[in-house]
Amino acid sequence: MSKKKGISRRNFIKGVGTGVVGSYVVVPALNNKAAKNLSDNEELQLKEGWQVLSLKVNGKKIITKVKPNTLLVDLLRNELQLTGTKVVCNQGECGGCTIILDGKPVYSCQMLALDANGKEVTTIEGLLLGEELHPLQQAFVDEDGLQCGFCTPGQIMAAYGLLLKYPDPTDEQILNGMSGNLCRCAAYPKIIKSVKAAASRIK
Amino acid sequence: MYKINKYYKPKTISEAAQLLQEFGEAQIIAGGTDSIPGYHHSSRRFQADTLIDIGAIAELREMISNDSEIMIGAGTSFSDLLSNELVRKKLGILADAVSQIGSVQIRNRATIGGNISNNAPCADSVPPLLALGAKLELTSWDSKRIVELSDFLKDAYNTDLRKNEILTKIIIDLSHIQNLKGFFYKLGRRRGVAVSRLTFACLYDKSNGILHELRFAVGAITPIGKRFREIEEIYQNKKITSEMIESLIKMLADKVLEISGLRWSTLYKLPVLTENISHHLKKHLLE
Ligand code: FES
Ligand code: FES
Numbered sequence: 001m002s003k004k005k006g007i008s009r010r011n012f013i014k015g016v017g018t019g020v021v022g023s024y025v026v027v028p029a030l031n032n033k034a035a036k037n038l039s040d041n042e043e044l045q046l047k048e049g050w051q052v053l054s055l056k057v058n059g060k061k062i063i064t065k066v067k068p069n070t071l072l073v074d075l076l077r078n079e080l081q082l083t084g085t086k087v088v089c090n091q092g093e094c095g096g097c098t099i100i101l102d103g104k105p106v107y108s109c110q111m112l113a114l115d116a117n118g119k120e121v122t123t124i125e126g127l128l129l130g131e132e133l134h135p136l137q138q139a140f141v142d143e144d145g146l147q148c149g150f151c152t153p154g155q156i157m158a159a160y161g162l163l164l165k166y167p168d169p170t171d172e173q174i175l176n177g178m179s180g181n182l183c184r185c186a187a188y189p190k191i192i193k194s195v196k197a198a199a200s201r202i203k
Numbered sequence: 204m205y206k207i208n209k210y211y212k213p214k215t216i217s218e219a220a221q222l223l224q225e226f227g228e229a230q231i232i233a234g235g236t237d238s239i240p241g242y243h244h245s246s247r248r249f250q251a252d253t254l255i256d257i258g259a260i261a262e263l264r265e266m267i268s269n270d271s272e273i274m275i276g277a278g279t280s281f282s283d284l285l286s287n288e289l290v291r292k293k294l295g296i297l298a299d300a301v302s303q304i305g306s307v308q309i310r311n312r313a314t315i316g317g318n319i320s321n322n323a324p325c326a327d328s329v330p331p332l333l334a335l336g337a338k339l340e341l342t343s344w345d346s347k348r349i350v351e352l353s354d355f356l357k358d359a360y361n362t363d364l365r366k367n368e369i370l371t372k373i374i375i376d377l378s379h380i381q382n383l384k385g386f387f388y389k390l391g392r393r394r395g396v397a398v399s400r401l402t403f404a405c406l407y408d409k410s411n412g413i414l415h416e417l418r419f420a421v422g423a424i425t426p427i428g429k430r431f432r433e434i435e436e437i438y439q440n441k442k443i444t445s446e447m448i449e450s451l452i453k454m455l456a457d458k459v460l461e462i463s464g465l466r467w468s469t470l471y472k473l474p475v476l477t478e479n480i481s482h483h484l485k486k487h488l489l490e
Contacts, residue, residue: 049208068210068254071239091240092309104282104311111235111312114210115256161307180306 055116057082058126066113073097073108075116076123084124084153095181096150098157099123105161105180124153127160136160136198145194147185155181159195169199205242209253216262216371220344222255224367229253231369233263233278234312236305237321248360263316263371266290274340275373277316281328282307284315293377296331296404299387303327316370319352322362322427329356329428330404331387332373333420335380340372341365349374359426382408383416388483390475399423401472403480409488414443419455424472425462431455443488452481 038046045065054063057080066075076082076099085108088096092110099108100122108121127134136156139145146152155178162169162177169177174195183191209226213219223229230251232238241249257263263278268289275284281301284290291298304310304318304327318328319339329352337352341364352373355363364370385406389399402422408415417438420430434454441447456477460469 047208049210051210067208069205069207069242091243092236092305095306095308098308101311105308106311107236107308110239110309112207112210112232112239112254112256114212115235115258117212158308177307180308 051114053114053117055118056120058122068112068114070113071109072099072111072113072116072121075113076108076121082123082125085157086150086153088150088154093182094151094154095158096154098154098161098181100157100161100164103161103164105158107180122157122160124157127156134160135201136163136195139198139201140191140194143190143194143197145187145190147183147187151181151183151185155183155191159198162195163199163202167199168203169195174199205245206250206252207242207254210256211254212256212259214259214261216260216342216369217344219255219257219260219369220342220367223369224344226251226253226255227366229255231320232256233258233314233317234280236309236313237317237323257369271376271378273375273377275315275375277319277339277370277372278314279316281305281310281313281315281318285310293380294331294335294375296334296385296387296406297328300327300331300389300402300404303389315373319355319373320362320364320370322356322360324359324426324428325399325402325423326428327389327399327402327422330402330420330422330430332375333428333430334385334404334406334418335375336418338374338376339370340374341368342371343367343369347371353430356427380406383418384408384487386483386487388479390479401476401479402428403476403483405484405487407488409443412443414438414441414447414488421455421459421476424459424476429462431458434458445485445489448481448484448488452477452484455480 086096
């Protein structure tokens with residue numbers, strides 16, 4: 001703290017305690033194992049900075065605890081067992097991990113789970129209406145919009161996001177909206193056909 | 204995986220600035236589209252174990268404008284920027300550049316402030332902002348300062364941002380750009396999710412065959428986005444001819460070569476630069 005003027009650590013944390021920096025878990029204030037009677041597991045979590053996370057996934061409210069470095073895609077796949085969302089490039093280039101966050105398509109490999117706190121997530125599993133496929137999913141089946149199918153959940157979620165924004169998309173809007181999703185099998189013409197078919201059915 | 208073990212999500216700029224002051228070595232994160240892959244690759248630039256997520260700060264997503272300036276909150280996502288009418292109308296070359304960044308998914312998360320402070324050579328919002336003469340507001344817990352974007356960008360992935368500062372606003376003075384028209388050109392390996400190989404932003408004011416004002420900046424072919432004021436000045440108030448445009452481009456190519464040095468890609472990039480820019484400049488200036 002030598003060069004930094006102003007707030008000392010102690011005063012700052014006091015400030016936090018009195019609600020200056022309100023709404024998140026402030027670890028240092030709890031940092032007393034004996035006083036709190038923590039189990040080993042809880043102590044480890046404390047050290048790793050675990051935080052409570054509450055979000056809505058496919059309409060269901062989820063409250064859990066995560067390590068700060070947990071990616072949203074890992075929370076979905078590993079904790080919530082929603083393995084429809086794929087991790088492919090894991091660096092925001094392929095679209096395989098596309099989900100809908102508060103109504104917009106995003107790459108879930110490129111954000112932390114904690115960043116989704118208080119938000120709403122829709123994954124491919126959330127599109128199912130009971131046992132029934134969503135019209136977008138059905139369109140991909142009918143139009144053969146896939147070969148190996150590995151990129152398909154991401155493609156469908158990108159298309160879902162596209163149709164949320166443009167229910168009646170132009171060709172250009174479709175190409176633009178789908179350009180963040182790669183397909184190793186290059187099923188592109190049929191992917192585009194599927195999206196168009198879905199758009200006209202949903203209309 | 205990454206060593207991140209503290210994560211804060213303040214609601215106001217002043218809370219964020221206090222946290223930053225307190226931790227010193229914390230990493231600011233907004234959309235995460237650069238920083239998360241950065242952590243993932245154990246990039247040397249992303250080593251801090253404390254993250255301060257400024258994504259929930261509403262003030263940082265505000266756009267304020269009056270007759271003389273537009274102030275864009277640094278946390279504005281590219282998607283929000285694109286859907287802003289004022290940006291599309293008054294800052295056309297910026298909107299053009301932003302519409303070609305990454306993909307919808309990336310534009311929904313990535314922020315303009317992140318693009319600037321990451322200062323990648325290929326940051327696509329930088330050349331148009333340089334041409335527009337953007338200034339930045341940098342905020343720390345006890346002070347604020349305004350700097351020129353061109354001074355802020357030091358070298359690749361390196362800026363004038365101090366450890367306790369947050370980039371809070373991008374300020375564009377409208378009074379000097381009112382009469383300027385312009386264009387933005389990007390060359391990538393493909394159209395979607397493409398890292399730029401070459402970007403060129405240009406603003407000009409011409410009438411009766413005379414070039415009254417010219418501004419231009421390039422990206423991706425120089426170590427950081429770069430505006431060329433010395434060249435701009437030479438061609439101010441000149442009569443527009445093919446020869447004049449060709450000599451301008453020759454001067455620009457020499458300058459780029461001087462800055463970037465000869466690289467394996469120069470043989471490809473330099474002719475591509477001169478051909479494309481000459482095509483666009485002629486189209487805009489001669490017609
Ligand atoms: S896995 Fe997320 S974009 Fe490729
Ligand atoms: S169907 Fe195989 S990757 Fe797209």
